[in-house]
Amino acid sequence: MKQPGRILLGLFCLLVAVWLVAPTIVVVPMSFNDKKSLAFPPSGFSWQWYQNFFTNPEWSASLVGSLKVAVVTAVFATVIGTLAAFGLDRMKSRVSGVLRALLITPMVVPGVVLAVGIYAVYLDTQLVGTMTGFVLAHTMLAVPFVIIAVSASLEVFDKRLETAAASLGATRLTAFRTVTLPLIAPGILSGLLFAFVTSFDEIIVALFITSPYLKTLPVQIFSSITRDADPTVAAVGTLLFIATSLVIGAGLLIGSRQGKR
Amino acid sequence: MTARATDSRTAVPAVAADDRRRWFRGQAFWLVAPALLLLVICLGLPLAIVTLRSFSEPQWGWQNYAWFFGTPVNLTVLQRTFTISAWVTLVCLIAGYPYAYLMTAVGPKMRLILILCVLVPFWVSGVVRTLAWVILLQDSGVINSVIRAAGLGSVKLIRTQTGVVIGMAQVLLPFMILPLYSVMKTIDLRLMQAARSLGASPARAFAQVYLPLSLPGVYAGAIIVFILALGFYITPALLGGPRSTMLSTLIQNQVLSLLNWGRGGAMGVVLLIATFVLLALAAPLTRQPHKTGSGR
Numbered sequence: 001m002k003q004p005g006r007i008l009l010g011l012f013c014l015l016v017a018v019w020l021v022a023p024t025i026v027v028v029p030m031s032f033n034d035k036k037s038l039a040f041p042p043s044g045f046s047w048q049w050y051q052n053f054f055t056n057p058e059w060s061a062s063l064v065g066s067l068k069v070a071v072v073t074a075v076f077a078t079v080i081g082t083l084a085a086f087g088l089d090r091m092k093s094r095v096s097g098v099l100r101a102l103l104i105t106p107m108v109v110p111g112v113v114l115a116v117g118i119y120a121v122y123l124d125t126q127l128v129g130t131m132t133g134f135v136l137a138h139t140m141l142a143v144p145f146v147i148i149a150v151s152a153s154l155e156v157f158d159k160r161l162e163t164a165a166a167s168l169g170a171t172r173l174t175a176f177r178t179v180t181l182p183l184i185a186p187g188i189l190s191g192l193l194f195a196f197v198t199s200f201d202e203i204i205v206a207l208f209i210t211s212p213y214l215k216t217l218p219v220q221i222f223s224s225i226t227r228d229a230d231p232t233v234a235a236v237g238t239l240l241f242i243a244t245s246l247v248i249g250a251g252l253l254i255g256s257r258q259g260k261r
Numbered sequence: 262m263t264a265r266a267t268d269s270r271t272a273v274p275a276v277a278a279d280d281r282r283r284w285f286r287g288q289a290f291w292l293v294a295p296a297l298l299l300l301v302i303c304l305g306l307p308l309a310i311v312t313l314r315s316f317s318e319p320q321w322g323w324q325n326y327a328w329f330f331g332t333p334v335n336l337t338v339l340q341r342t343f344t345i346s347a348w349v350t351l352v353c354l355i356a357g358y359p360y361a362y363l364m365t366a367v368g369p370k371m372r373l374i375l376i377l378c379v380l381v382p383f384w385v386s387g388v389v390r391t392l393a394w395v396i397l398l399q400d401s402g403v404i405n406s407v408i409r410a411a412g413l414g415s416v417k418l419i420r421t422q423t424g425v426v427i428g429m430a431q432v433l434l435p436f437m438i439l440p441l442y443s444v445m446k447t448i449d450l451r452l453m454q455a456a457r458s459l460g461a462s463p464a465r466a467f468a469q470v471y472l473p474l475s476l477p478g479v480y481a482g483a484i485i486v487f488i489l490a491l492g493f494y495i496t497p498a499l500l501g502g503p504r505s506t507m508l509s510t511l512i513q514n515q516v517l518s519l520l521n522w523g524r525g526g527a528m529g530v531v532l533l534i535a536t537f538v539l540l541a542l543a544a545p546l547t548r549q550p551h552k553t554g555s556g557r
Contacts, residue, residue: 005463013363016356017378019431023393024385026403030396038392039401080295087292103296106304108485110492110536112509113529116516117307120314140303143296201386204494208517221388225395225499234396237389244385248377 024241030234038229049235059232062220069131069216070199073138077195080139081146082188088147089154100151104144111204119208129211137209138199145198146191153187186254193247308533315526325527335511339531342508345426345497346490352430353437353486354479361441361478365448379435387432391499394428395419398500420502428500429493436489437482440547444478477547484543488536508532 026040034044053059084103088096106114118137119128127133157180165175203218210219217236224230315325329335364375382390397403398418405415418424448471456466494509501507508528515525 009359009363013360013375016360016434017375019356020378020382020434023390023397023431024381026393026396027389038396038399040396040403040406080299083292084296087289087294090289090292099293099297103293103300106300108488108536108540109304109308110509110529110532112492112494112512113311113533114304114307116512116522116525116529117309117311118303119516120310120522121307136299136303140299143299147296201388203388218386218388221386221392222495222499225388225392233389233392237386237392240386240389248380 027234027237027241030231031238033231033234036228036230038231038234042231049231050239052232053235053239056232059220059236062215062217065214066200066217069134069138070196072131072135073142073199074192074196076135076139077142077146077199078188078192081143081191081195082150084143085147085150085154088151100147103147106141107144115205115208118205122209128209129214131214133209134206134214134216137205138202139195141202141205142195142198145194146188149191149194150184150187153184157183190251193251197244311526311529311533313526314522315530316523318521318523318526325523326531328524329527329531335528338506338508338511341422341505342491345422345429345505345507346487346493348426349429349433349490350437350483350487352426353434354483356430357434357437357441357482358475358479361438361445364438364442365445366450379438382431383435387495390432391428391496394424394431394496394500398424398427419500420505422501422505425497425501425505425507428496429490432496433486433489436485440481440485441475441478444481445475448474480543481547484539484547488539491532491536491539 029042030038030040031049032045032047033042033049034046035042037043053063088100088103091099122128122133127136161179161183162175165179166172170178200216201218202216203222206216206219207222210216221233221236224233316322318325360375360379364372367375395402399405400415400417400419402419404418409415418427452470452474453466456470457463461469492509493507494513497505497507498510501510509532512525512528512532515521515528519525
């Protein structure tokens with residue numbers, strides 16, 4: 001490609017990158033606002049919204065609720081999803097193709113339709129606002145991400161290594177534990193992360209099945225945004241951004257150390 | 262317990278090898294069974310109930326569908342849902358295509374930065390992202406401050422369709438860029454050079470060589486963005502006004518505010534059918550002849 005075209009392309013992509021990233025950055029200055037307003041630019045500096053987040057029981061309870069649900073969901077989804085990925089990997093390709101498509105449908109079903117249905121089921125089974133209810137729904141939503149992540153690492157896993165281990169006298173369990181598992185661990189780990197984030201970030205189903213006794217953070221953020229212009233939301237956003245950046249940074253470090261992509 | 266079926270000819274220590282093979286064949290299914298069970302309970306059952314209620318409440322029949330298709334407001338919202346989704350898809354394609362191309366054309370370090378820019382919005386809470394758009398688009402917001410500083414007056418962005426499209430497209434752009442990139446990185450750029458050396462202009466080489474090869478990525482990205490946009494709820498609810506209501510908001514309104522499960526269900530079924538028909542129509546288009554690109 002010629003030089004001017006290249007520069008134009010670069011500029012255009014820079015704009016796209018700004019568009020992608022700017023909304024994430026803009027909440028940071030808002031979180032230090034000294035007035036209870038979301039007008040830009042903020043008029044002064046204060047830490048009060050961070051203080052509010054950690055001391056106001058409404059906010060801290062929703063954070064704890066979210067963490068609990070997300071941790072349990074991540075564990076369940078990782079186990080169920082990893083088992084499924086192994087099963088799919090071992091099936092005839094036609095069968096596994098159909099099952100795979102079926103298993104990732106939660107990703108494309110319109111959120112509100114699903115939420116309405118789950119709400120109906122939960123009303124009948126008294127699961128509204130319960131830990132079990134949240135974990136069940138979120139696990140279902142998170143399993144596809146685990147399957148995709150683990151399947152990807154199974155695809156590049158050299159199956160002959162297991163045969164080699166078996167020919168050297170390892171039992172199937174030993175071969176799995178000492179050969180297969182360490183090699184696909186990055187896939188399982190990223191599945192676990194995806195599952196955690198899916199649950200931690202999920203809002204539509206949560207909005208329907210929430211109760212005063214169990215509220216997740218996204219629900220609390222949503223109701224805060226719709227109620228008034230409270231910069232606490234911006235403080236939460238900033239904290240979440242920092243937390244996820246740290247996790248991604250750690251992931252990149254581990255990834256580059258293993259020399260994979 | 263989850264080791265793979267080894268070739269029967271290999272010398273596996275012969276502790277009841279026959280037994281083991283039989284166990285294996287069934288085992289693959291049992292490994293998938295928990296995921297399937299969960300899917301039936303948490304996806305199949307809820308969707309079945311929604312469908313059932315759309316026919317059974319308040320009494321058996323097609324009344325809710327007749328109401329839906331017989332009420333002009335609903336049809337306006339249905340049409341608007343498709344229009345907004347189409348705009349979002351178009352905006353994502355226009356922004357995402359050059360971006361994904363650039364990702365394939367730069368060095369590894371630059372590529373990492375570009376990928377990070379795509380992933381950052383992915384990893385920040387969706388609700389917070391929408392709040393950010395409220396801050397950016399509101400009348401006293403960042404974009405309007407800039408426009409006003411440039412002496413161009415002000416633009417109404419929040420609670421308009423334009424605002425909704427801008428916000429939704431940003432949220433969905435990664436779903437366009439990643440499939441595009443996974444297809445584009447398999448395209449051999451020497452084909453373009455070959456076309457040029459045979460006398461094609463850059464535009465012609467692009468239109469006749471590169472574009473057709475990248476089409477599976479375009480279709481895959483477009484269909485996933487369009488489908489996700491159809492079901493969007495949070496962004497239109499917070500950025501939109503009464504004139505940019507989408508179907509999801511109507512459904513939520515029927516069920517939670519009006520407690521009308523029948524009508525809400527009927528709308529849900531319409532949305533669901535639209536989604537799956539589109540998926541089924543688009544599936545053959547997204548297949549890549551030599552390699553299937555995964556979305557991530």
